[in-house]
Amino acid sequence: MTTEVPLDQLSAVAAVERLLDAETRVVPAVRTASGAIADAAELIAARMGDGGTLTLIGAGTSGRLAVLQAAELPGTFGLPVDRVVARTAGGGPGGLTGTDGDEDDLDAGRRDLLETGFDTGDILVAVAASGRTPYTLAAARLAAELGGAVVSVTTQVGSPLADLADVAVEIPVGPEALRGSTRLTAGTTTKLALDAMTTVAMVQLGRVHGDLMIDVVPANAKLRARSAGLVAEIVGCPDGHALEALDACDGNARAAVLVLTRGLEPGEAASIAAEHRTLRSALAAAR
Secondary structure, rough: OOOOHHHHOOOHHHHHHHHHHHOOHHHHHHHHHHHHHHOOOOHHHHHOOOOEEEEEEOOHHHHHHHHHHHHHHHHOOOOOOOEEEEEEEEOOOOOHHHHHHHOHHHHHHHHHHHHHOOOOOEEEEEEOOOOOOOOHHHHHHHHHHHEEEEEEEEOOOHHHHHHHHHHEEEEOOOOOOOOOOOOHHHHHHHHHHHHHHHHHHHHHHEEEOOOOOOOOOOOHHHHHHHHHHHHHHOOOOHHHHHHHHHOOOOOOOOHHHHHHOOOOOOOHHHHHHHHOOEEEHHHHHOO
16 A cells, blocks of 8 residues: 655655646546536626626635636636636625635625625626635625526536526546645636636627637737737738728727728727627628
């Protein structure tokens, strides 16, 4: 019988290797839930396509991962910031840190959900590694009572949170290399599942052209150059021409593509782009 050397008796290199070895379970585990992740993505796209808001909620590491999604989606996919909201227990609006003491607060879970303005047409992604966090369960129960859709994301199977969900994403990954620390393998698993889920939802909503972030917000020099680069790639023109068209269209990459390929004025191009879910359909309409 081989006894594993305790983590605190390993060299730094050996400890790093053990932690990284534990992460090799993640992608195979997440793949087993690919069907549920796809179902969740389609449900998010359906609700948001009908005007609903995507709300993410959790506590501790799960809550911080929920808030991270809400922080990144609007800029990446050109969504109004009020279409994706999140709360972590004890964090308040826009808070990332949260407090461990609020994880057991049922009233806080319900109150935080209500403060987001959650309503019948919206969708909640409730994140909890254990699937048993009281704060998150309270929010999910209320979301269901209000008539909203609920997606659960857990790293356990057969949890109370999964029982509440319209779509349950359950990805068991086993014990942590640092026992009980769900910020490690469970956190990696949750982040990967949420990334895949929300990205596919954005694809379903037409926010991606090919593999390009067509609606990325050019909020700084780096992103302005990135947006111009993708316009240039789609059109097949020099980056400088793409940048000129992008500036003429106030940063609207879809409109810039229509200006360069269809000879439209920026205002007309923007109007046509806004009428179509995808850039492909806008290009077809402007022939």
